[in-house]
Amino acid sequence: MTITVSNQKPAVLDPVHTISCKGDYDPLPILGSVVVDPLRTPLNPGAPASITDAHGNDIGPDIEQLLMSCLAETVQPSAEQTMKEILGQTLVSYDQGTTLPVGELFAAQAGRAHKLPAPSRTVIYTAHQDVIPAAKALLSGSGDSNEFFAALAYAYHPDTLGFWFQSAAAFDDFKAWLTVQTQAMSAALPAQTVRLLGDFAALPLKGLTESLQLRVDDADGNDEFSFARVIVHMLMLYVEQQRAGATLQQGVATNCTAGVLPFTIGELFCPRSLVLVNVEAHARARANKITAEWMIINQALAAPVKVVSNQALSKLTTLQRATARAKVLAGAQQTGWPTGRAARVMFRKQPPSKVDLFAALTRVLKRMGKVNRSQNIFRRSKTTFLKANRRDPDDFNKAGRITSVSYMPDLHLYVDTSGSISEANYQEAVLMLIRIAKKLNVNLYFNSFSSVLSQETLLKVENKSVTHIWREFRRVPKVNGGTDYLQIWRYINASAVRKRRLSLVITDFEWTPPSTREDHPANLYYAPCGAMDWDSMVSNAKQFTRAMQHIDAATAQRLLGMIA
Incomplete structure (x- = not known):
């Protein structure tokens, strides 16, 4: 889609806002005033700003709906593309070709303002090269908070709301200010909020971060003067006061001791979690310690079960830190961030043969290397x-x-048995896999999946006929329902043994990934299901790879037998 913008004043979005603690909680009007209204501010007040599509239709009034579509639970590529084109023409600093989703708008704006390329398989941000230098520059005054924010966002992409403080002493100053403010409004505060604010005042920030769980979901913690509303309101108000007394250069406060880190739009206006960041500690820490800290935060954010207490502060990373300590005591080794390279890809014009899939599997197995013990x-x-x-x-x-x-490495198959897969499709896919396994002469781990995952089964393939192996497959229960890859990702990531296997999903690619960032297993690949219309299969695979850009920009490289 071609977007044309005229008479619009190029904007720099400011994430600082204050939502009242009184009355009903409705962040949508503030979202409109902070993000949407600047995109429609006219350059010449005598005429309105115009935003039209390729057919000349005015889409200015539809920006709110487009933005909300980009913040939905699943990715909508068409809305993402349209919104990025609008942002690229209406913001001072925004690259519409960025791989970052629209939900990470403020990170993309900060990175573009500092001429930082968007992260990808070939552009990797690290604590040593980016976060630590940006923290030192912020402390010395030679850099600004946006550069530090972009370094953190590009390196770790946490789905949370953050606030940075120059040091532990700067955080203590905020707590002293908060105590005075809450005492003045104590008569209006519920007893639970007063208790939680008292616990917050006792929090130290001597380490790299301190993180809290504010809500279980968007509907939680929204009562009048709840702790979740009061603490964010006070943090934003404190940042506003800091900036009011600071020197502004190109819209950035140069001598503040605190600021906001708007990692994602959804968390900025209705945060489920809160991360407080000590800049001085980041400047002095070792790179591996910083990376480990943010990995724990991301693991905590991805945890499916979260509990928020009304009686005490709910620490975001308590369970993950305990697990990490247990792994250290057990001698477990931590893996680093996956790296790789992206390439321009072209899809095959015909379905892959058994030989094509065998060659692709063999290539991946060789690249993974040898292991101590397996069925292979x-x-x-x-x-x-x-x-x-x-x-x-x-x-x-x-x-x-x-x-x-x-x-x-062991071979683990996940075969799609959702409603869109017929019995003929299933049989064709399984028989091809059996022939490949016979050629490899290896036993297979197997799950069927739809919206649920079947029990894992080890199928004995070695030294057995194709007919006998097919009968073994027929005994494995097939689950029915929709399609969900996310359960497979989490199932693999939950076990160090499964993470070392070569996992292969046989599917028709009729699934849309979530809009949040998820941890995609490093050794998980995808292959097309058999006996299906190839053009439809390629169309679904292209849609899947486009929607996966924010999770794994090189997803196309994981499609075995589909890339020419």
Whole structure:
């Protein structure tokens, strides 16, 4: 879609806002005034700003709906593309070609303002190269908070609302100010809020971060003068007062000791969690410690079960920190962030054959390397004079043979059995996989899935006929329903053993990923289901890869047998 913008004053969006603690909680009007209204502010007050599509239709009044579509639970690529085109022409600093979703609008704006390329498989941000230098620059006055915010957002992408403080002493200053403010309004505050504010006043910020769980969902914690509303209101009010007494340069306060970190739009206006960041601690910490801290925060944010107490502050990362300590005590090794490269891809014009899929699987297995033990046994035999010949051991001129045994990663199949997959599709996919497994001569781990996941089964393939193996597959229960890949991602990530396997999803790609960032398993790949219309399959796969840009920009490289 081609968007044309005229008579619009290029804007710089400011995330600082204050939503009243009184009455009903409705963040939508503030969302409109902070994000939408600046996009429609006319350059010449005598005439309105115009935003039209390729057909000349005025879409200015539809910006709110487009923005809300981009903030839905699942990605809507058409709305994302349209909104990015609008933002690219209405904001001073925004690259409409960014891989970041619209929900990370403020991060994209801050990065563009500092000429930082958007993160991708070829552009990776780290604590050592980006976060620590930006923290030091902010402390010294040579940099600003937007650069520090962009470094954090580009490196870790947390789905939360953050506030930075220059040091532990700066956070203590805020708590002293908060105590005075809450005492003045104590008569209006519920007893639970007073109790929680008292607990908050006792929080230290001597480490890298301190994080709290404010809400279970968007409908929680919205009562008048609830702790979730009061604490965010006070933090925003404090930042406003800091900026009022600061020197502004190009819209950025240069001598503030606190500020907002608007990682995502949804969390900015209705935060479920709150992360307080110590800039000085980030400037002095080791890079691996910073990375570990933000990985724990992201793990806590992705945890499916969250509980918020009315009696005490709910720490966001308590469970994850306890788990991390247990892993250290057990000698578990932590893996780093996955890296790789992205490439321009072209889809095949015909479905892959058994040979194509076999070659793709073999290539991936070789790239993954060997493991200590698995069902995938690889035996290699060679001649050598270091061992006597078995038939004629006394003849030193005849070489013996040595057989070495090594293990490749296990193969784990997840076969889509949702309503869009017919029995013929299922049978075609499974028989092809059986033939591939026979050629590899390996046993398989197997799950069927739809909106639920079946129980894991180990299927004995080695030294058995195709007919016998098919009968084994038929005994495995098939689940029915819709399609959900997210449960597979979380199932794999929940086990270190499963994470080391080569996991393959056989599917028709009729699924839209969530708009939030999720941890995609490093060794998970996808292959097309058999006996289906190839054009429709390619169309679904293209839609899937476009919608996965914010989770894994190189998803197309994971589609085995589909890329030319």
